[in-house]
Amino acid sequence: MKNQRIYLSLPHMSGREQEYIKEAFDTNWIAPLGPNVDAFEEELASYVGASEAVALNSGTSAIHLALSLLGVTKGDTVFCSTLTFVASANPILYQGAEPIFIDSDRESWNMSPQALQRAFQDAALQGKLPKAVIIVNLYGQSAKMEELLTLCNQYNVPIIEDAAESLGSTYKGKASGTFGKFGIFSFNGNKIITTSGGGMLISNDVESLKKARFLATQARDPAPYYQHSQVGHNYRLSNILAGIGRAQLEVIEERVTARRAIFERYKKSLSHIPGIEFMPELENSTSNRWLTALTVNQNETGISSFNLIEALDKENIEARPVWKPLHMQPLFKDAAYYSHGEKEDVAKELFLTGVCLPSGSSLTTEEQTRVIESLRESLEGVLVTQEII
Numbered sequence: 001m002k003n004q005r006i007y008l009s010l011p012h013m014s015g016r017e018q019e020y021i022k023e024a025f026d027t028n029w030i031a032p033l034g035p036n037v038d039a040f041e042e043e044l045a046s047y048v049g050a051s052e053a054v055a056l057n058s059g060t061s062a063i064h065l066a067l068s069l070l071g072v073t074k075g076d077t078v079f080c081s082t083l084t085f086v087a088s089a090n091p092i093l094y095q096g097a098e099p100i101f102i103d104s105d106r107e108s109w110n111m112s113p114q115a116l117q118r119a120f121q122d123a124a125l126q127g128k129l130p131k132a133v134i135i136v137n138l139y140g141q142s143a144k145m146e147e148l149l150t151l152c153n154q155y156n157v158p159i160i161e162d163a164a165e166s167l168g169s170t171y172k173g174k175a176s177g178t179f180g181k182f183g184i185f186s187f188n189g190n191k192i193i194t195t196s197g198g199g200m201l202i203s204n205d206v207e208s209l210k211k212a213r214f215l216a217t218q219a220r221d222p223a224p225y226y227q228h229s230q231v232g233h234n235y236r237l238s239n240i241l242a243g244i245g246r247a248q249l250e251v252i253e254e255r256v257t258a259r260r261a262i263f264e265r266y267k268k269s270l271s272h273i274p275g276i277e278f279m280p281e282l283e284n285s286t287s288n289r290w291l292t293a294l295t296v297n298q299n300e301t302g303i304s305s306f307n308l309i310e311a312l313d314k315e316n317i318e319a320r321p322v323w324k325p326l327h328m329q330p331l332f333k334d335a336a337y338y339s340h341g342e343k344e345d346v347a348k349e350l351f352l353t354g355v356c357l358p359s360g361s362s363l364t365t366e367e368q369t370r371v372i373e374s375l376r377e378s379l380e381g382v383l384v385t386q387e388i389i
Helices: 016-026 037-048 059-069 090-094 115-127 147-153 206-216 239-249 254-271 303-312 348-352 365-388
Strands: 051-056 077-079 098-102 131-135 161-162 181-184 198-203 277-278 291-296 336-338 354-355
Touching: 016 037, 037 051, 037 077, 051 059, 051 206, 059 090, 059 131, 059 161, 059 181, 059 198, 059 206, 077 115, 090 348, 098 115, 115 147, 115 336, 131 147, 131 291, 147 161, 198 206, 239 254, 239 336, 254 277, 254 291, 254 365, 291 303, 291 348, 303 354, 303 365
Parallel strands: 077 098, 077 131, 098 336, 131 161, 161 181
Antiparallel strands: 051 198, 181 198, 277 291, 291 354
């Protein structure tokens, strides 16, 4: 239908999900945990090349457990990417710790090694290094992990790699999410594969993941009755949802291929328009292009990113701004922030100019054509009007 709404990123079923769900019902594995959970953990760990994985009810839970395992507590600091969803940093507050936000660079849109270096230098002078660094891979694009790892190793500070949006991406031949002490993935409904809601914590530290399983199941002590010696959480994934995840993981490469093709069609159709620039891809990396993102230079296009989003909405097309940086959020108004350079706030600039376009792997060519035509009409129409004036 011509006026049917086009969404940003819808769930895309493989067709085999019902088989795994039926098996769970047939065997009465309805409660949390079960064969699908065990298999999903093994299959995902194998796919990314990690030693083990722990299936959880959200990516947020995975970050929270990672911080707990690293001993982050009240009075500690944690460095965190600023250009990300709030779920990347909320667990820092859960632990009573203090987030310090790090700006993006222009080449990856992710954590700036330049800003991180200054943050480490100041922390070292103050005698208070962070307990962890949370590095986010935005919209499927890996951060500059080589430079960031070098800095973190220099100061002996562990990395939590927030790969919530980047399953299926690679950096210099290695799977996204596998560079830090811990990696996390999200299977929220809009992600490249989904379990409806869910997440995964991965690591090569098998003993830490064993403790993660313990903490995620209410920290129940090994006793013939319910005994608890420390605070735990109800964070494990259900056997039914894990079955959905197994079927989804089977088609992950197809989903990556589809989203990359969608990105390339957008770029081919729109990159010639003055003032439009697409999110870059680092050399020797492959982004899953979870969302196609671009920036709009209002001085060149004559229209702001926010007005462009409004114009698309009038055509019943969902588009969104780039994440509002966390250092700009009221929740974190008192948090320290390190910009990419003096008077160079890259994350803020990306927020003010960035647009995320419909990018779901089930997006049809006809639907994408409708989005492209609507964008052209808004962008080129303004340019033509300017020329007439």
